[in-house]
Amino acid sequence: MPELRLNLVTREWVIIATERAKRPMDFKNSVDKPAVPPYLKTCPFCPGNEYRTPQEHYRLPFDGNWKIRVVDNKYPALSPGEKKRVSDGYKRSISGIGVHEVIVENPIHNISTALMDVRDIEDIFRVYKARFIDAHKDPTVEHVILFKNHGESAGTTLEHTHSQLVGTPVVPIQIRDRVQAALHYFDDTGECMICSILKREKEEGARVIIDTGHFLTFVPYAALSPFHTWIFPKRHSAVFSDITEEEIRDIAYHLKVLLSKFHYGLEDPDYNYVIRSSRPQDRGNEYCHWYLSIVPRLTKTAGFELGSGMFINTVVPEKSAEFLKGVRPG
């Protein structure tokens, strides 16, 4: 009998459809991806082509050969300007202002996060932190999303490894609704929802993949798709940019191990990850708690998901976790 599970964070019910269940290993990428060279003359993100990108905002290290560069998106969804709101009957609009940056994660064209040295991944998080703080200095920015699209089906158009930061002039309703759910949970129980899920997931253990001093990586109880994974910081903290150096080293390790498990166990699937966080000015918030969510793109959403907002997951979350636990990276 299939089962519906409630995702407490999103308030969405997920259908765990065992009738159409696949074994985790059936999700392995069966197509060989074409070979990609380590350097591509025509790639705007490859060293030597820096002139082909729009304004640079940041580089690491600051002198010498760069390891990470942050530039404006050449085709920005949002760009700096004056905030104008129009409210005309049923029409509400805001000028498309905000921030849209690209984080070029590595000079090597064909390296993927799964294959990077863990110290290179630490640097990516250091840059995320710096740009997250900086984006919030723009008074028109209300919300910042840090995310990565890996692979074509995850929405990448440029194959050189990169992630993106978007600062929007409004708070998306999805975020408002989740904050509201977290607030109700806090009012009901006196606890942060994420802290409480962390404690219970650790106790139960059935969905835990990696457990270290500062982070817990696990498949959510109501995972929305096969191998959907959350990385939760153990210390209560509403704001991603309050991450410490020690925590950066730990989350880089988690991401490296998890993505290596994806890479070797599922044959380099396409995926998206996103960092969900409150704004620096909401640092004192007791019911919000930042985290990182990773969704491999192994299934397609269809009319049912569009029409209901519900997801159908064909792999039982405990089985996803068990499979990933068993993969030996490298």
Added chain:
Amino acid sequence: MPELRLNLVTREWVIIATERAKRPMDFKNSVDKPAVPPYLKTCPFCPGNEYRTPQEHYRLPFDGNWKIRVVDNKYPALSPGEKKRVSDGYKRSISGIGVHEVIVENPIHNISTALMDVRDIEDIFRVYKARFIDAHKDPTVEHVILFKNHGESAGTTLEHTHSQLVGTPVVPIQIRDRVQAALHYFDDTGECMICSILKREKEEGARVIIDTGHFLTFVPYAALSPFHTWIFPKRHSAVFSDITEEEIRDIAYHLKVLLSKFHYGLEDPDYNYVIRSSRPQDRGNEYCHWYLSIVPRLTKTAGFELGSGMFINTVVPEKSAEFLKGVRPG
């Protein structure tokens, strides 16, 4: 300058990203789809293979050769059973009960809705109506979604033209939130939001594609993607199954013309459509109003959409409407 527009129905902001704008015609399918035969011996939905489908619930006509058949989904996301709820700390589950039917829309294997006779499409709506009413008779069913997936990127696994009905044992949070937004609108203005949008869209005209006695087909002001289209019934009605025979003939015409415009103007793009409706027992509801939403699958969602719930539409809605208006079907 790009613009953000608020979708009043979903409360989601959509980024209309003119910086990365494409011309509508750039979305034309450039790949020739492989030829599909009108009959396939191995297809469980082709005539003669009726024994290969699970239980049949309905057929039209009731005797002689069928034009439409309704059967249980062979790999149901939900199936009949006893409703059991478990609430254990942060874990909430319900047994995966409900209804999951497949509506085989036509005996011909390779016909698509765009190419059907309008009278065949009327019959599809007659069957939708009958099955919608029947599904709500099941006391475990709280919400019913009628939808169609056309093409592989829209989530189809069987190419023989069909649509689906899912009856869920919970009301999805997405639906609850939209009903709430409609209620607030009604309390604010004394009007049904959909009736009010209808009136304004008709007056303005810039996004209207088809306008007849009973329905208005238009690209929403805050369309979430290129060519996203709504078909609104002009008569206030919360419940899809209260559709009259005259309205069935009119909506079949709208769907036929719109899908033909997709077929010829955009070279048979993949798409999903979904009927959004209240339950028959909520017939008297003054603020809910059923409608049909169609989303061609021409763009990919990525980490930004996942992390924010916001969409980026690269075609200005007025341009989508203008393009579709100009396509002469057939």
